[in-house]
Structures are given as structure tokens and as C-alpha cells.
Amino acid sequence: MDMQAREDARRWLAEAGVTQVGDDAWADADAPEKRLTANDVAQSWAGQVFTDESLDAAGQLRLAFGLLDLLDDYWVTCEIRLADRGPSGPLPSDVLWDGYRRRLEAPETADAVTYSLWVDWFEDRATSATAFAEVLGHDGHLLTDPAPEPLLRRARRVLECSGPVPWPEKETAYGLAARVPALHPALFKGLLGGYRDVYGDLEPSAASDLLARLRLPADTEHLAELRAVLAAGHRNHHRSPRAWAEARQSPGLPEA
Template structure:
């Protein structure tokens, strides 16, 4: 989280007459009897960040990230993506992905950031490879020699929402994560998501090989079932929903 960007966003809203009066309660001076949630504010104002002509494109993006820090509303990330795909876009890629990386490395980050990666950037085949490389792939090799806490936090969060990323794009990162015990629970959830997500993607044998290198308690929920469906060659839960149920039933 960028504290300065958050406070700049708060001042920007206040200039427009929008002020916070409670934990999740906001007041719009143009409608003093109405109370707004953070999501209401995001839907009304996040898009306006990209029309503020006092700011260049990088400044508009920084303002939008400040609104994200302030409101923790998924809709802000939607407006960021809309602006990137707008005919006047794309947004400055350095500032865009620096913004995501910074929030993924923070000790605390809102669900909006990882939700945005998962359902927008990673599920879209046109953006999945670039997004995954920017938020983790380019830096994954540093985990072998520099497993700093911020990088581990980023890697953990990205892995856990990376199910929709095409297997060839993420396989190397998954393989390196298998060498980092601190990432084993996140890697397991990544493999589980790669199997269960509607848009999940994996190669069964390669995923099974990785799973064999993940150190987890043997009674970890869904571990045995995942091994069974991968060993049977299943690629995705939604291609054969009965396979998971069959793997869950005890053998006679």
C-alpha cells in the first residue's frame, strides 16, 4: 500500500465533496442525506481519475491506485483495466505493474488486488502471459537466492490465484516454487486451482510430478483427491466433474 497515494486520493475526493464519515460510510456533499459505501464511491469516482486533465497518464494511474488503497474496492481495478484497454491507452506499463507488485508485497493487501489478477488479467488469454510475467515470472528466479519476505508474500499471493494462467506460462515458476518450502502450501493451492477453476490449466503428469515434491501433511484436505485425478490423467474438474467425486470416495 502506498500511504501517500492513499492520502492524495482522499484529498482528491474531498475536493469533489466526498468525505469519509465512518469505517465504510461516505458522504457526498451534493446529496448530504445519502450515505455511500466504499464500493459506491468507487463506482462513481474511480473512472473519473482517468479524466483529470491536471494529471498526466502516470499521475492518473497513481491516483487510481491510491483510490484502491483507500477504498479496497474491486471496481477500482476494473477502471484501471478499462483505462489500459481504452483507445487512449495503454497505461504506462512500468507504473501499472509496479503498482500491482507493490501491493502484492505489502504485509496486508486487500482481496481486490488478487481478485483483479485472477478474474481479469489471468483469465484473459490475451493478457495472462504478460500479467503473470510482470507480477511474478520475471522475478521468480530471485527466490532461489533472495527469498525476502516481500517477494515471498508476492509469490504466495500470485500463485494462489494463478489457476487460469496457461500451463506453459507458469510451469517454470511452479517448478522454482517447489524448491522453496515456504511456498509449498501456496503451490498446492495453485495446482488445486489449476484443476478446479473453470479456466484452469495444467498438464496432469507435470502437475503430479510437482505435487510429489510439495511437503504437506498427508491429511491435507483435497491432497489425496488431487493426486488421484492427476494420476488418472484428468486436466480440469469441469471436463469430467464425476472424476473428483470418484476420487473422494473411499476404495472398497
């Protein structure tokens, strides 16, 4: 979280007459009797950031990230993406991806950021390769054991939501992450998402080999099923919906 950007966003809202009056309560000077939620503020004001002519594109983007820190609301990330992909875009890529990386590394929760990566940037084939490379792929070579905790935090969060990223774009980073035992649970979630997500993507043989390298508790939920469907050559649950149920009926697994 960028405290300066957060306070800049707070001042910007205050200049527009919007002030915080509680943990998740805001007031607008134009309707002081009505209480707004953080989502209400995001819906009304996040898009307005990109019409502020007193700021250049980089300044608008930094202010938008400040609003994200202040409101912790997914809609702010939607407006960032709309601005980047819209007629006035793209936004400055260095500011955009630095903003994502910094929040992925922060100790604070990053649910809005990871959800944004998962359902917007990673599911879209026009942006998935660039987004994954920017938030993790380019730094895969830095994943060592031990690795700095901020980098591990970022890697965990990205790996867990990376199921929709095309396999060729993430395979190298996955292999590098497998060298770090602390990342194995997150990498497992990435592989599981690659199989079970609607837009998940993986190559069964390579994914199976990678899964075999992970040090995971034997009772890890869905581990046995994932091993079985990958060994059978299945690429995605939604292409072979019966395969998962058949894997669960294997000896030693509970009934579905």
C-alpha cells in the same frame, strides 16, 4: 500500500466534495444527508480518475492506485483494467505492474488485487501471460530459501490465484517456487485451481510430478483427490466432472 498515493486520493475526492465520515461511510457535498459506502464511491469516482486532464496517464494511474488503497474496493481495479484495455490505453506498463507488485508485497490484505488478477487478468488469455510474468514470473529466479518476506508474500498471493494462467506460462515459476517450502501450500492451491477452476489450466503429468515434490501434511484437504485425477491424466474438473467423485470413492477417502 502507498500512503502518499492514498492521501493524494483522499485530497482529490475532497476537492470533488466527497469526504470520509466513518469507517465505511462517505458523504458527498451535493447530497450531504446521504451516506455512501466505499463501493458507492468507487463506482462513481474511480473511472473519473482517468478523465482528469490535469494529470498525465502515469499520474492518473497512480491516483487510481491511491483510491484502491483508500477504498479497498475491487471496482477500482476494474476501472484500471478498463482504462488499460480501452481506446485510450494501454496505461504505462511500468507504473501498472509496479502498482500491483507493491500491493501484493504489502502486509495489508490484498483481496481486491488478488481477485482482480484471478478473474480479470489471469482468466483473459490476451493478458494472462503478461500479467503473470509481471507479478511473479520475471522474479521467479529470486525465489530462494530463505527469501525476503515481501517477495514471499507476493509469491504466495499470486500462486494461490494462478489457476487460470496457461501451464506453459507458469510452469517455470512453479518449479522455482517448489524449491521454497514456505511456498508449498500456496503452490498446492495454484495446482488445485489449475484443475478445479472453470478456466484452470495444467499439464497432468508435469503437474503430478510437481505435486509429488511438495511437502504437505498428509491430511491436506483435496490432496489425495488431486493426486488421483492427475495420475489418471485428467486436465480439468469441468472436462471430466466424474473423475473427482471417482477419486473421492477410492479407499481411505470419505464419501462425497
